[in-house]
Amino acid sequence: VSGARILLIEDDPAVARTVAQNLRRHGFVMEVAGTGEEGLEKTSRFRADLVLLDLGLPDISGFDVLDSLRNRGNVPIVVLSVRGAERDKVRALDAGADDYLTKPFGVDELLARVRVALRHAARSPTGADAVFRSGGLAIDFERRLVTVAGEEVRLTPTEYGLLSALAANAGAVLTDRALLQRVWGAEYGNENHYVHVYMARLRRKLEADPSRPRYIRTEPGVGYRLLEDLASER
Amino acid sequence: MMTNVLRYGASAFIRQLAVALVAVAVTTLLLLQLPRPLWLPSGSIVYLLAVLVVSTWAGRAAGLIAALASFLSFDWFFTEPRFTLTIREPHEWIALLAYVVVAIVVSELTALQREHLLEAKNREHESRLLHDLTDLLAGHRLGGALAAAAERLLEELGAEAVVIRIHSEDGVTATAQAGSEAAAGVMRAAAPASATLVLGRGDAASGSHSGAPGRWMRIVPPYRATGFPRNAARVPIRRDSRTLGDLSVQWPAGGHIGGREARLLDTVADQLAVATERELLLVRALEAEILRRTNELKSQLLDAVSHDLRTPLAGIIASAGSLRQTDVDWTDEDRAEFASTIEQEAERLNRIVGNLLDLSRIQGGALRPARAWHDPSLLLVDAAERVRSVAGDHRVIVELSPDLEPALIDPVEIDQVVTNLLENALKHTRPGDEVRLTARSRDHILEVGVEDSGPGIPPAAIERLFEPFYRTAQSKLAPGSGLGLAVAKGLVEAHGGRIRAENRPGGGARFVFSIPSPEPPPEATK
Numbered sequence: 086v087s088g089a090r091i092l093l094i095e096d097d098p099a100v101a102r103t104v105a106q107n108l109r110r111h112g113f114v115m116e117v118a119g120t121g122e123e124g125l126e127k128t129s130r131f132r133a134d135l136v137l138l139d140l141g142l143p144d145i146s147g148f149d150v151l152d153s154l155r156n157r158g159n160v161p162i163v164v165l166s167v168r169g170a171e172r173d174k175v176r177a178l179d180a181g182a183d184d185y186l187t188k189p190f191g192v193d194e195l196l197a198r199v200r201v202a203l204r205h206a207a208r209s210p211t212g213a214d215a216v217f218r219s220g221g222l223a224i225d226f227e228r229r230l231v232t233v234a235g236e237e238v239r240l241t242p243t244e245y246g247l248l249s250a251l252a253a254n255a256g257a258v259l260t261d262r263a264l265l266q267r268v269w270g271a272e273y274g275n276e277n278h279y280v281h282v283y284m285a286r287l288r289r290k291l292e293a294d295p296s297r298p299r300y301i302r303t304e305p306g307v308g309y310r311l312l313e314d315l316a317s318e319r
Numbered sequence: 320m321m322t323n324v325l326r327y328g329a330s331a332f333i334r335q336l337a338v339a340l341v342a343v344a345v346t347t348l349l350l351l352q353l354p355r356p357l358w359l360p361s362g363s364i365v366y367l368l369a370v371l372v373v374s375t376w377a378g379r380a381a382g383l384i385a386a387l388a389s390f391l392s393f394d395w396f397f398t399e400p401r402f403t404l405t406i407r408e409p410h411e412w413i414a415l416l417a418y419v420v421v422a423i424v425v426s427e428l429t430a431l432q433r434e435h436l437l438e439a440k441n442r443e444h445e446s447r448l449l450h451d452l453t454d455l456l457a458g459h460r461l462g463g464a465l466a467a468a469a470e471r472l473l474e475e476l477g478a479e480a481v482v483i484r485i486h487s488e489d490g491v492t493a494t495a496q497a498g499s500e501a502a503a504g505v506m507r508a509a510a511p512a513s514a515t516l517v518l519g520r521g522d523a524a525s526g527s528h529s530g531a532p533g534r535w536m537r538i539v540p541p542y543r544a545t546g547f548p549r550n551a552a553r554v555p556i557r558r559d560s561r562t563l564g565d566l567s568v569q570w571p572a573g574g575h576i577g578g579r580e581a582r583l584l585d586t587v588a589d590q591l592a593v594a595t596e597r598e599l600l601l602v603r604a605l606e607a608e609i610l611r612r613t614n615e616l617k618s619q620l621l622d623a624v625s626h627d628l629r630t631p632l633a634g635i636i637a638s639a640g641s642l643r644q645t646d647v648d649w650t651d652e653d654r655a656e657f658a659s660t661i662e663q664e665a666e667r668l669n670r671i672v673g674n675l676l677d678l679s680r681i682q683g684g685a686l687r688p689a690r691a692w693h694d695p696s697l698l699l700v701d702a703a704e705r706v707r708s709v710a711g712d713h714r715v716i717v718e719l720s721p722d723l724e725p726a727l728i729d730p731v732e733i734d735q736v737v738t739n740l741l742e743n744a745l746k747h748t749r750p751g752d753e754v755r756l757t758a759r760s761r762d763h764i765l766e767v768g769v770e771d772s773g774p775g776i777p778p779a780a781i782e783r784l785f786e787p788f789y790r791t792a793q794s795k796l797a798p799g800s801g802l803g804l805a806v807a808k809g810l811v812e813a814h815g816g817r818i819r820a821e822n823r824p825g826g827g828a829r830f831v832f833s834i835p836s837p838e839p840p841p842e843a844t845k
Contacts (some may be wrong), residue, residue: 137351189669278841285694295700296718297704298704303698303701305701
């Protein structure tokens with residue numbers, strides 16, 4: 086992951102400078118663009134492995150930049166947006182962004198998102214591992230077997246579908262709509278409440294203490310995220 | 320006698336004439352039944368009785384007619400030679416002349432008595448009408464009062480239609496009408512200056528003074544395209560030489576309008592002017608109050624901005640400045656502490672700004688919750704988890720009832736409500752204390768409570784707790800902007816829900832909000 090080339094499209098100089106400095110220090114090669122046009126122009130020359138895209142740009146809409154980038158290839162894109170703009174985040178994710186960061190964000194969060202997005206891009210052609218592990222949770226995709234701390238958890242096909250969809254994108258957010266279409270089918274679109282309710286059931290089965298959840302995190306108004314790389318036991 | 324004021328002039332006279340003639344004819348027939356010697360002595364007394372009855376019952380003109388008719392009839396039927404108007408005996412002349420004088424005097428006196436009685440009744444009636452109108456106009460806001468007044472006036476005058484229009488320069492406009500829609504429509508549409516019959520300014524009747532009605536002015540317009548009906552009148556509603564509107568009355572074709580009606584309309588117009596003036600003052604007072612509150616809110620906002628935004632900024636600036644000091648040899652722990660101060664204070668600033676934005680969206684009415692069916696357990700548990708990460712030594716305990724059902728909520732906004740309530744509870748409790756988050760469903764109403772074991776809420780503060788920038792004396796000691804609870808209230812109310820605060824019997828405060836789902840959860844979610 087280290088040494089990857091990252092293009093940051095962000096018009097605020099202070100944010101751009103801080104983000105670029107931090108990522109450089111962590112071994113990434115950085116390029117910064119202050120406008121959408123400049124960003125699109127630099128994408129091809131710079132051959133970015135990842136694009137960090139601010140949705141609020143001074144010249145063209147961040148969504149237009151997102152569309153153009155998606156039309157050119159599948160470089161991972163993490164969008165930067167503000168709190169309260171949940172609809173924008175969902176729209177960006179459904180339009181092909183891989184993840185998002187809510188401004189203001191901390192450096193730890195920035196690094197985590199960047200690493201997850203780069204790892205997914207690297208892994209996607211070969212497919213996921215046969216077994217997913219995070220903390221006490223293990224998912225054996227071949228045997229469709231889910232265990233928590235070695236104990237088998239019996240899931241319905243829908244619950245298993247949700248969990249494996251989240252695991253395939255572990256660390257990244259999946260929108261309600263993305264989950265709905267992956268688990269229920271492409272003909273579904275507005276039945277987001279199926280996802281909300283089944284996700285609550287799934288969590289009750291997975292978590293030892295459902296009032297202190299560890300594995301699944303909700304992103305209010307956006308979707309769900311399965312946390313990866315959890316320490317095996319607390 | 321409850322006659323309509325706009326009575327028919329010609330037909331009233333014919334009725335009086337008929338009553339007088341019939342009464343005299345009947346009396347004559349009765350007298351003719353008596354033995355002849357009794358005719359002369361009792362005739363004048365019996366006729367006088369008839370005149371008395373007629374003038375009491377049918378008025379002055381009828382009495383006078385009866386007096387003359389009975390004189391002629393007496394002469395014709397009862398004095399010798401009969402069936403002529405000549406009289407033989409001189410003493411009979413005297414008797415007849417005396418009779419006619421007495422009859423006229425009696426009829427005049429009775430009629431006068433009757434008129435006084437009628438006048439008194441009318442006055443009583445008018446003052447009752449006036450009293451009713453005053454009540455109507457005082458009891459409602461202008462629009463409703465005008466409608467009621469128009470209705471009452473229509474009934475009182477027996478008019479075809481009544482239209483009241485208020486169009487003051489100060490922006491109070493209202494229209495009310497009663498009676499025939501077609502007639503009212505014509506008067507409503509007519510320009511203020513287009514009436515042909517307008518009541519001039521007179522004196523309104525008051526307690527002791529009967530009032531001097533203004534004169535009717537028939538206005539002949541230079542051209543005939545005015546469109547104002549001929550059998551209608553318009554009374555301007557004026558106050559201190561300012562025209563506030565007008566009152567139009569149209570009566571049935573052939574009716575007429577007299578002095579009493581003019582006085583009545585003038586008085587009513589005066590009442591309407593008073594009511595309009597009152598409404599104007601009310602509107603102005605309301606505007607002033609809104610301005611005052613806006614100003615208050617602005618100054619509170621300024622206070623909050625200057626104090627609550629500057630406090631974290633002071634920490635950030637001081638810490639960042641310290642880190643840049645080159646002549647001091649900071650230890651790694653020192654540096655870490657400065658950095659974490661910057662981070663924490665910036666996050667606090669971020670929360671305040673977020674709440675300010677929410678508040679402005681709430682107050683601007685721009686809040687449209689994106690409601691969908693959610694299992695509240697996920698959201699509540701995650702909100703508690705997020706608060707725990709900054710809660711230090713507090714224990715945040717989540718208790719969800721097993722009957723908790725999906726609810727129709729905007730997850731971002733409800734998450735904000737729960738977070739604000741939890742942060743508020745943490746602020747008012749000591750480290751190590753418990754903060755309890757509970758939730759249950761009842762009749763498709765989601766009920767969420769946040770309880771703490773802090774000092775509780777001062778009783779005087781309970782009412783004002785949810786006002787923006789309101790802070791109790793004790794909460795002024797804790798960091799915060801007085802925005803969290805106001806935002807929580809706004810968000811809950813945008814969901815059609817309610818929020819309240821109370822003190823727990825065992826000590827500590829309890830905040831409860833409830834969100835109704837307008838329909839039961841869909842089958843698929845059960």
